[in-house]
Amino acid sequence: MNAVSRALVALFAPSRDQHRRAYGPDLLRAAAILLVMAWHMPKPARPEPLLTVQPFGWLGVDVFFVLSGYLIGAQLLKGIAAGNGVDFKRFWTSRAFRILPAFLVVLALYFLLPGFSDGKAIQPLWRFLTFTMNVGLDYRVTGAFTSAWSLCVEEHFYWILPPLVLLLARFRGWGPSVAVGAALILGGMALRWGIWHGPAADPSTRPADFLRLIYYPTWTRLDGLALGVLLAAARIFRPARVARWLPPTITGPLGLAAAVATVILCLRTADGVALDLTGAVFLYPLACLATTLLLCALLDLEPALQRLPLQPVTAVATLAYSLYLVHKPVQHMLREALGDAVLRGWTGLGAYLAADFAAAVLLWLLIERPFLRLRERVLRKPVPAPAEEMKQAA
Template identity: 30%
Template sequence: MSAQLSPVRSPARRGSNPVRILPEIQGLRAVAVALVVLFHLWPNRLPGGFVGVDVFFVISGFLITAHLLREVERTGRVRIVQFWGRRIRRLLPASLFVLAAIGVTTYLLGPLSAWPTIYRHIAASSVYIENWALAADSVDYWAQAVAAPPTQHYWSLSVEEQFYFVWPVVFSAVAFAVRAARGRFLGLARIVLGAIVLASFAYSVWYSATNPSVAYFSTLTRAWEFGLGGMLALVGLTRVRLGPVPRAVIGWTGIALIALSALVIRSSDPFPGAIALLPVLGTVVVIFAGTTGARGSFDAAASWRPVQFLGDVSYSVYLWHWPLIVMLPWVLGPLSTVAKLAIILASVVLAYVTKLFIEDPTRNATWLTARRAVPTFITAAVASALLVGASAVAPTVGQQMVASRLAEANAFAVTSCAGATAVVDPSCAANAAPVPAADIVFGDADPDIEKCFSQDSNGELIRCSFGDPAAPAGRVALVGDSHAGALAPAMMRLAAERGWALDVFLKPGCPWSQTTRFRPDNNVTAIENCSSWRDAASAALADPSRPYDFVVTTSYAIVGNMVVADGQATPYDASVAGLRASWGDFVARTGAPVLVVRDNPNWDRSPVDCLMATKDPGQCTESEAQAFSNPDPQIAAAAHTPGVGLIDLTEVYCPQGTCAADLGGITAYRDAHHLSRSFALSLAPVLGQRIDTALAALPPAPTKGSSG
């Protein structure tokens, strides 16, 4: 695919050798990869180090645009297929090699419950759509709770490859449009790229403010960063005549802007929005300053051999550092400072070896360049297909192993001396090792319940029904957020044993409360959908055609306090008022009681991570005061709302005042604050007794329609 064009003079040319390696570019690459690596290892010390990715984007936009202009100047056309072939030979071999290493390491050492996620992301990364896979995960509540996969950093490579795919097509279209008019190419290309930059930047500012989780990974919100680099190549670097000293000052100013952005930008900021201009313009300024040759300039400092070496291997350093950060704890546990320093060294060594034996040989292999780019495309397609295929098969094997072990744990949970029942019965002997094992407990969730959640992206009310639909013992509802969902296996077991008809209404991060949620990510859509879902849930619960004998609810204490104060003294007060409003309205309209389960412990450190690191349940404990340090507004709301009873299971979670990861031989949590399905199943007899006690203790319900 190509388009003919009369040769024009490229403004991107610097000097007589347009393909020489520029010291400032290599220096920027070294700065960018250093920022990213240091951020991933010490995020609190360098909170904005992730802007190194944006530096890479600007560099890519500049270099690729300059390259395409040189090709137009030399040949009068844009040879798209050949361009893609060169990009594949340059980037794909090392990328696929690292992905293969991640896949093998995961198979040998990775936690079984993480296999489906990791291999799914390996497949996405191998075809360069990892950014969209992560964007999808960012709106999936349960995917958000999964530890970051060792391929997460491939999101930026995916964005870059998508740019490499589209940008030469844009060049070709411009070339085709002006094929009969010499000298008009640059003018039209500037207009087209300028329009892309403005449109992408405007979209980035808007989308980063309204849906920041997805915006961060979107190619559309990042296109302007490549575009500004490309615009610099199109406008030309030789038009402004400045001496070496002024350009040296400009160069260091750009570096200062990049350094400032790494220090002041936070991961909680809407990014990439307007704030991304700081590192992007800083990079543009450094490239604009160019090779000054002045003593003390950035390009002079960047000419130092270690800096040039790091810039030369920066791509492979980027590929290797993150998998090491994620996978080394599988063996060593939490990373010490020494381990982190070792990761830096190992990343550089592996990068050098990869460049020496993978990158350079394949990029220069004559058999790949024969017959244009056909061998390149065939080899890339076969290699990617093999990775995708292996990534599809491996999780199936892992899922079978996990399913078998989880089934054994669930079966143990319903015995008479397991989990919660063992905690309340001192005569029960403890299981030797808690089940499910820490490496699979994250997967210990009820698949039927996971289908019942209304996600952030919509406000739809989903009703899931369990137990006996004829409701011989009455109709019961469970409503709330993911913590209510974690209790669902206990309620489902009770419904089956007692003959209840059980309806479940669930939305992650959304309590049954008449408050407006506050979210640190300012996801306006999710906030509005929470309100819509809550209103729909309240209407369904009070529907006279489907009356409930009582409703059970609970919510995450931290989320319960993340609300808009709305005239109240504190968000906590607003949360109490909002909960009372929802519960009191239901009781007044239906006459049925509401039973509120106090929230379970919220661990400072995930007990699952502790179990995986130490293998000793005795070391994975937390004091009751620490685990319940966040005040639960449900307690005060229940105490002051007629027709509402409180169920407090603290002594089950924290016997003798110590909260434990291993309760009655069952791993009680699947992350820092969600109960495992196995433990929830074991909790059913205890919860059933508490429900009976709470119902008996409530005074007669107020007459329907009265205020409460």
């Protein structure tokens, strides 16, 4: 490991003693945030190569959902597999330290600094604090900090998954868990189809109604989270079967094929960005299936990945949350300051990326990393297992 790699590892390690990361998830996380940033890049700063990728940038959020489903699902299911149940307090405390500090800082900037806002109007503060701003969100009316919609979906997932896991753990066999996962995926497809033919049927109000009724709500975006949790369950409770039936020689090519099919289907939609019936019903689960298969392959290839110089990828992946929070307002402020005449083509792209990463590094160093280290100290305190707590209570 060279000096640059060692510096990156030290700078972006969440804790002082946690320098080793899983490169497989980090590869997907880095790709996801770069896709999202490409999607939001101002039009004058999109050189020809970026124009090829930009139409698919919205898929980055679906990659994030699959990763969250897998990582959070694995965290909870490992406790079930070890016979420790679900420690609700510990789980929600961990999530609060991870999500809230950086989010609240950026939210405060939106409300305290008018020049920070990337839209003319913003939803009431309570909608953000209760993570309900994705319900009925109309970007034409309140266009500032709309990217927080996916954080609302994530938070709802954090609230719902622990009790659901504990409930399903009471049943023997895979049947109920697979049934719930299938219901979420197929039910989401059916729900989006119904909304398209019902409340979102008027072509004159699209794409606003599509985004408000289909794209933003939690209940229509559970495909990726469900697939991620199912992958975690399979790898934790049936590792031998996964190794035998789903080796990387199968999941890798299948994942790539599904990714290519996603791109082709996206190009064949009415507007190229999936704001039609085909996109609503099929593109979300197809993109999430591709991500799930690729994640499964990358997890099995982790020993090989660890031998590659992927520290820059890890750095981007570590900054993904901060980048997601700040990239739109930073781009807005830079555009207001310098204008499109200066920020054009490769020059504009380089300037926007430099500003985005600089702001993300500051948010990481000043807010994210200190709170992650505080979380480590708080959660390091001995916490009795649920069974032991029952004995003490008796």
